[in-house]
Every structure is written in C-alpha cells, then in structure tokens.
Amino acid sequence: NAGVTQTPKFQVLKTGQSMTLQCAQDMNHEYMSWYRQDPGMGLRLIHYSVGAGITDQGEVPNGYNVSRSTTEDFPLRLLSAAPSQTSVYFCASSQQAVRNSPLHFGNGTRLTVT
Amino acid sequence: AQSVAQPEDQVNVAEGNPLTVKCTYSVSGNPYLFWYVQYPNRGLQFLLKYITGDNLVKGSYGFEAEFNKSQTSFHLKKPSALVSDSALYFCAVRDHNTNAGKSTFGDGTTLTVKP
Numbered sequence: 001n002a003g004v005t006q007t008p009k010f011q012v013l014k015t016g017q018s019m020t021l022q023c024a025q026d027m028n029h030e031y032m033s034w035y036r037q038d039p040g041m042g043l044r045l046i047h048y049s050v051g052a053g054i055t056d057q058g059e060v061p062n063g064y065n066v067s068r069s070t071t072e073d074f075p076l077r078l079l080s081a082a083p084s085q086t087s088v089y090f091c092a093s094s095q096q097a098v099r100n101s102p103l104h105f106g107n108g109t110r111l112t113v114t
Numbered sequence: 115a116q117s118v119a120q121p122e123d124q125v126n127v128a129e130g131n132p133l134t135v136k137c138t139y140s141v142s143g144n145p146y147l148f149w150y151v152q153y154p155n156r157g158l159q160f161l162l163k164y165i166t167g168d169n170l171v172k173g174s175y176g177f178e179a180e181f182n183k184s185q186t187s188f189h190l191k192k193p194s195a196l197v198s199d200s201a202l203y204f205c206a207v208r209d210h211n212t213n214a215g216k217s218t219f220g221d222g223t224t225l226t227v228k229p
Contacts (some may be wrong), residue, residue: 004157033216040123042204042221043158058216090157099210100146100164103217105157 001026006091006106013021013081021076021109023091029104030096031035036060036087043090045100049074055074081113116141118207120220127195127227135190135223137205147188147209148217149179151201158204164188175199195227 007022025032033048045058049068063085065077074093078085089109095101117140127133139145147164162173164181172178179190190203202224206217 035219040221043219045216045218048216060118092158102148102160102163103150103206105150105159107155107157 003027004091004093004104004106006089006109008109009107011112013078013111015081015083017081019078019081019088021078021091021111023074023076023106024072025074025091025093025104026072027093027104028071029093030071032068033058033090033092034042034064034066034074034076035092037090038087042104046076046089076085083113085111086113087111094099097102116145116207118205118218118220120190120203120205120221120223123221124224125224127225129192129197129227129229133190133192133195133199133225133227135203135205135225137188137190137209137220139186139188139205141207141209142211144210145188146210146217147179147181148172148206148208149177149188149190150204150219152204152208152222153201160205161190161203195225197227197229200225200227 005027034046035043037043044060047066047068049055055066091106092103094103119138149161152156152158169181177192202222204222205220208217
C-alpha cells in the first residue's frame, strides 16, 4: 500500500491564482481530511469528509473548497490564493467505523503565495 | 468542544536520560487520545493511542504514555532517549461523540536529544 499520497510536494503561486492540491489514499478509508500546519499553531482542520459525496467544514475553511466524488480522492482547491495561505498542507485519512482509529498522513504540500 | 495543550514548546534531554513530553486535554465526554511524531519534511506518524482502562500505554520505538483522568493528562514518556528521537511531537484528542477522524491537535513540542 502507498498509504496517503499528496501532490505536488512544493508549489509557488501568485496572489489571485487558483490551484488544486491532490490527495489519494489506497486503504479504503471512509474519513479524509485536510489540515494546514503553521509554525507554533499546530495543525488546523480545513475540511473533512466522512465518505464519498459528503464533506463538511473544519476550523479554517475560508478560501478553500473540497469535493469527494470517490472514496480514494479528496482534492483541496484554493479559489484565489492569498499570502495568508502560505503554509504546509497535510491530507489525512482514517477508518470511520473504528472510533479510535489513528490518522494516516501524507507527506505534505509546501505552498508559498507571493 | 475539545482542546489539547502542550505546555512546552521545546524539551531538551541528554541521550540515555528519560524523557517526558507533556499533554493535557479537555473534552466533554470520554477522550480518544493519540501521540504523533513528525520528522523534518515528512507527514505525521502515529506513535500510540490511549486504550480505555489502560493507564500506561505502550507504542512504537519504545515510547509509552501515561493517562491520568483526574489531571486530564496524557504525557509521553521514554525511559532512555536516543538522538534519533529528536523530532516534533503532537498530542491529539477526540471526543467519543465526534466524527472518527475529527481530531484536535496541540501546537507541538520539539524534542532535542543531545549526545
């Protein structure tokens, strides 16, 4: 199993540009989520999904959009990039049915918005 | 609402000495508790999780965690630190009534083990 795969690893955008961060998992996990990691602020939940066709907002959803058309994929869209969105983004998945199932993380996408 | 606090930004220990990384939590019901480790330029890796009824939980790489319900704490410990344990450690909590993966993370503690 590849686990959770994120692409790209690095990205530089200009303010106002849009892009999609890709996330795929091959563990048949129902739950998938996006976090951003900023220095001294831990991980903050952006959006999450408990299954195909179901998404919901996390703690910091503004400026981001998600969809979940398949169990495997959970892309994160930046609609109009802003410097405040410079961060490291992590996708994570877990088994929904097992209540204390840990999260499995991808290796992250480092995004810089200039 | 659920929250977690890691009171120390940085912990420094000498190789071979015991280490403790502190975590306290707040949930409305019973907690699910986790520790994760992050090495540079990598994603978080699961270390261990609280199992209901076990006050001392053993995990990967010789780490263990001590659960204390009255102090609402879940401190990460290791009897003898290695230089390779140097990394960023995150505590995470989830209420039993919350969606399975919707965890709240602490701000992280950087552990530095010096030879």
